[in-house]
Amino acid sequence: MSEVEMTGPEPAGQTGQLSVETTSADGIRVLTLAGEIDHHTGDTLRQALHVWDTPRPRVVADLGQVTFMDSSGINIFITAHRALGEAGGWLRLAAAGESVMRTISLVGVDTVIDCRETLHQALLTG
Template sequence: MSEGEMTGAEHAAQTGQLTVVTTTTDGIRVLTLAGEIDHHTGDALRRALDASDTPRPRIVADMHQVTFMDSSGINIFITAHQDLSEAGGWLRLAAIGESVARTISLVGIDTVIDCRETLSQALGD
């Protein structure tokens, strides 16, 4: 990549958008998020977290490229955590950046949803 070119994640972060890339590792849905999570971008995250068609769904949200999250994102994650738990699955947040980690800690989400330092840890038992 030449100097001055941006990756999709860098572009998303600069424009206040959210990109969601979904992959599967060992039966776990991995959402790689980049950009901002707010009331403008929440629907994309909500759709990605929907596992209503999956028995015992397990989802990891890799947040190392998330630059901002407001109360909309917090509410989406809480709802997803509750829905996944009721379905016999779980939600984990991984590699949360410093500014978003502050928000998560202040609101206490890290006491409700399993937060791991790295994606590798989140994919483990």
């Protein structure tokens, strides 16, 4: 059911680091993110989200291990959401922790991008 492709040369756990593990589940690209999303790690996230050159790309970003996200991350997700939508696909955010979800809600991203409480819910089509 799942095909695993590991990416992300930067290890999480150190301050200012972001790791990305990329897997596929039923044709949906799953990005499991760990660490901090900010202006220092934005390029790592941007590269991982760049799949809108494939037909009808569907992406779920699992934020369960993200410890911090600033406006850089918000902007990257909004840009990816628009690009994926224009390509006939979609982006969903899943399992955000309390502090990350507070940031997402505060700026209203949850009204623009589909946010789900769990990765399982985000992988359900419909």
